Amino acid sequence: MKVAILGGTGEQGFGLALRLAKNNKIIIGSRKKEKAEEAAKRAKEILKQRDIEADIIGLENKDAAKEGEVVILSLPYEYTLSTIKQLRDELKGKIVVSIGVPLATAIGDKPTRLLFPPDGSVAEMVQNVLKESKVVSAFQNVCHAVLEDLDNPVDCDILVCGNDDEAKRVVIDLANQIDGVRAIDCGNLEKSRIIEAITPLLIGLNIKYKSKGTGIRITNLEL
Numbered sequence: 001m002k003v004a005i006l007g008g009t010g011e012q013g014f015g016l017a018l019r020l021a022k023n024n025k026i027i028i029g030s031r032k033k034e035k036a037e038e039a040a041k042r043a044k045e046i047l048k049q050r051d052i053e054a055d056i057i058g059l060e061n062k063d064a065a066k067e068g069e070v071v072i073l074s075l076p077y078e079y080t081l082s083t084i085k086q087l088r089d090e091l092k093g094k095i096v097v098s099i100g101v102p103l104a105t106a107i108g109d110k111p112t113r114l115l116f117p118p119d120g121s122v123a124e125m126v127q128n129v130l131k132e133s134k135v136v137s138a139f140q141n142v143c144h145a146v147l148e149d150l151d152n153p154v155d156c157d158i159l160v161c162g163n164d165d166e167a168k169r170v171v172i173d174l175a176n177q178i179d180g181v182r183a184i185d186c187g188n189l190e191k192s193r194i195i196e197a198i199t200p201l202l203i204g205l206n207i208k209y210k211s212k213g214t215g216i217r218i219t220n221l222e223l
């Protein structure tokens with residue numbers, strides 16, 4: 001599958017690129033093509049050291065959005081709207097994965113505080129703008145440091161929600177490709193309000209207990 005990651009030059013997108021490159025073609029997107037190419041080169045080198053010949057390229061966000069079958073939005077909350085408004089045509093009919101968290105860093109405050117987006121959640125905001133895309137919410141509760149640590153499996157459940165069952169199934173299958181991950185269908189897109197709100201709590205725990213990257217597990221659940 002061709003997976004584009006807009007803003008994949010940043011921490012979370014780069015970690016996802018490393019983890020998903022084993023089984024997919026990855027297109028890292030950026031506002032600058034050279035920056036995307038540099039990130040793609042860096043990711044390929046990291047994987048090559050592990051004998052993985054990855055197919056990763058770097059493109060400008062618009063071209064990356066055009067190329068991807070699944071498009072992950074790995075952008076800070078405050079820049080998500082301005083970015084996707086220009087990409088409605090490229091993202092039409094596609095699966096768009098919202099991983100954003102409305103952290104108060106967007107207004108210069110702490111990452112342990114949550115903002116309340118007018119649409120309810122980042123994912124719903126994205127769906128309200130990209131009316132002809134199938135938006136799926138996922139990957140908010142896994143830390144980039146854990147994704148980038150290829151020596152260890154990712155000890156985390158990935159909570160997935162969305163209004164299109166088929167699109168959700170595709171994203172669940174993608175997430176389950178990551179060693180250690182269990183992806184869980186949590187229902188419709190509105191559930192993203194709850195899922196996104198967990199992340200500032202995890203960030204607070206990371207700070208309080210000096211953890212590299214806490215995650216979550218839902219217990220007593222047979223899938």
Ligand SMILES: NC(=O)c1ccc[n+]([C@@H]2O[C@H](COP(=O)([O-])OP(=O)(O)OC[C@H]3O[C@@H](n4cnc5c(N)ncnc54)[C@H](OP(=O)(O)O)[C@@H]3O)[C@@H](O)[C@H]2O)c1
Nearest residue numbers: 007009010011012030031074075076079100101140143144
């Ligand atoms: N970091 C984590 O551990 C983590 C965990 C869970 C969820 N998330 C979520 O994942 C998303 C990405 O997080 P991150 O930590 O990777 O973010 P980040 O590193 O701060 O930014 C990601 C990318 O966004 C692009 N960007 C920056 N300013 C922009 C602007 N004004 N307009 C358009 N694009 C801009 C940059 O790419 P270019 O300069 O190449 O364009 C940057 O590399 C966020 O929504 C975050 O809430 C992160």
